[in-house]
Amino acid sequence: MNLFKRVRFEYGITAMYLVIGGLWILFSDLLLELTISDDKKIHNFQTYKGWFYVVITGIIFFFFIKRHLEKLRETEKRAKESDRLKSAFLENISHEIRTPMNGILGFSELLKTQNLTGEQKSEYIDIIGKSSERMLLLINDLVAISRLETGEIKVFYSRIDLNNLLDTLLSGFEHQAKEKGIELCITQRPKNNNCEIYADKEMLTAILSHLLNNSIKFTSKGGVTIGAEIDGSYAHFFVKDSGIGIPKEKLTHIFDRFVQADNVVKMAYEGLGIGLSIAKAYVEIMFGRIWVISSEGEGSKFEFEIPVNKPVNYN
Structure with a gap:
């Protein structure tokens, strides 16, 4: 055959x-x-x-x-x-x-x-x-x-302190949030005695940066929150906003390349529509998964999880 x-x-x-x-x-x-x-x-x-x-x-x-x-x-x-x-x-x-x-x-x-x-x-x-x-x-x-x-992406695992990472992201996006008149804060942190994971720091930073940038971009009032926790063998992260939300029919395609939640709204915002697809690709490269919970007009919550340790069979 x-x-x-x-x-x-x-x-x-x-x-x-x-x-x-x-x-x-x-x-x-x-x-x-x-x-x-x-x-x-x-x-x-x-x-x-x-x-x-x-x-x-x-x-x-x-x-x-x-x-x-x-x-x-x-x-x-x-x-x-x-x-x-x-x-x-x-x-x-x-x-x-x-x-x-x-x-x-x-x-x-x-x-x-x-x-x-x-x-x-x-x-x-x-x-x-x-x-x-x-x-x-x-x-x-x-x-x-x-x-x-x-396919030229390679993962470089290193030890990451999640509390330090969250603080760095917060300080990096505070100005952008203030310019839009919205709040940005950390609402969940790992415990200090259990706040380190092994992952690609550049990729993890890029994932959270894309999610934060996306949430701030589509939020005109209210705020954006970010958090992380370590649960067993996985680290769980979220970025939640009170923005425009995502229509139900668009949810299955929101991580597709070049797609934004609403093509009519798209023209009012900057961006190529590739940030979420990059975030999804990075999460999957690190053997994790990403998803979104959202309703139109009620904001969105992007969540993802990745293993806390480098895979045993990873070279």
Whole structure:
């Protein structure tokens, strides 16, 4: 069967037709000679035999070709969807790159203007810095997607203090939350005597950063909370927000690449729609799982868990 799959379709179906036809002629003629001695009856049966062969092979090849065409249509459908997503992705990339670049170039030119006050210079430099940070995040996401696509991602396990990690993330995202006028806090911590795990620190930080960035981005009032706990052989993490929530029909696709919760809302927010897919990929690379609980208009809670120790059979 595997050999047949490697043969081109037109060659395979021709070979099948010839083999079936040859075997049918050989064995049916032999059977007639052994069971019937009347030449007239043999002649009549030869006619029936021919029609029987035509009908049976017609039915067989109908379903065989039908199945092959269904696979081709499904492949074509997936290819078109992939092309559509890639086109939308490239279009979005051009917009995302152009926005921070315009900020960097525009305000760099303004800094050359004479008679600027110290306050104006500070404001322009701050805008250039934020635009540069946004550009760096974009590039990091593109590099991550590229590595995931080519399978070049490797896990580097090290000891991680989860309380220190939570504090670092909190301080890193506090400014972003304050700018939106929402609260950001840690509501659950591991116990101090049980707060270390072995994982890839860069990946774990990226997972939580993507979840925090996503929650802050889609939350305009209320707040975002983050927490972690160690339960047996797994470390459990969550990021909860009071944002726009996710429609029920979108939940199964929210971790798909280039997807945001609502395409209409999407245009009002920055991002390529790949952060959650990167987070999911990183979680699964570390032998964990990720899920989301959400209702439209009622916020979302993203949760994931990973083993606390390096897998025994991992090289």
